Amino acid sequence: AQSVAQPEDQVNVAEGNPLTVKCTYSVSGNPYLFWYVQYPNRGLQFLLKYITGDNLVKGSYGFEAEFNKSQTSFHLKKPSALVSDSALYFCAVRALLTGGGNKLTFGTGTQLKVEL
Amino acid sequence: DTGVSQNPRHKITKRGQNVTFRCDPISEHNRLYWYRQTLGQGPEFLTYFQNEAQLEKSRLLSDRFSAERPKGSFSTLEIQRTEQGDSAMYLCASSSRSTTGRGENTEAFFGQGTRLTVV
Numbered sequence: 743a744q745s746v747a748q749p750e751d752q753v754n755v756a757e758g759n760p761l762t763v764k765c766t767y768s769v770s771g772n773p774y775l776f777w778y779v780q781y782p783n784r785g786l787q788f789l790l791k792y793i794t795g796d797n798l799v800k801g802s803y804g805f806e807a808e809f810n811k812s813q814t815s816f817h818l819k820k821p822s823a824l825v826s827d828s829a830l831y832f833c834a835v836r837a838l839l840t841g842g843g844n845k846l847t848f849g850t851g852t853q854l855k856v857e858l
Numbered sequence: 859d860t861g862v863s864q865n866p867r868h869k870i871t872k873r874g875q876n877v878t879f880r881c882d883p884i885s886e887h888n889r890l891y892w893y894r895q896t897l898g899q900g901p902e903f904l905t906y907f908q909n910e911a912q913l914e915k916s917r918l919l920s921d922r923f924s925a926e927r928p929k930g931s932f933s934t935l936e937i938q939r940t941e942q943g944d945s946a947m948y949l950c951a952s953s954s955r956s957t958t959g960r961g962e963n964t965e966a967f968f969g970q971g972t973r974l975t976v977v
Binding site: 744776778783784785786788791832833839840841842843844845846847848849850851 | 889900902913951965967970977
């Protein structure tokens, strides 16, 4: 079974500092990996995805993620954090469904808190 | 608003009652998904439609749960004889085939969810 793990329940960082939110994965075959963000009382918003190609994936709002096959990791990064980045972040891995749909298996989430 | 729309946003119901939620996907998306999210957890897959056909159901979807997408557009999720353990956020998402020609999906776009509280 495919799975992702987010080892940190919460990450605290000062505004302007770089941030990293960690994710490791376990899949059979090639991994298709995603990051989503959830603000309070809101649905999930897509940030970025890795399918194939460059190991550094750039996404929305200045976020990027580094795919590392040897470490089975897909950490989310941002060079300079903003207070408005404070939210709940989910890593997910895809399984292909009948008919071509994507089933996402999510991690338990990491609460990011950016402080002034 | 051209995003995924879910109604109602909040539902409080007594144990044993039936509830129905509605999801309106992005209009050109032929793939629709339902997920459930409980406090402190990531969303869990429930079921998947391609057009009007329900192609996949999770073991989480007990006999009390039924989902439909009768015309391949909006979808409904009904829970019969609700239990307190059904209290959760129910999320709907939609996607379509990517235009890149590689057969990939677009990413899934999620609605804001329906928060169900069973008392």
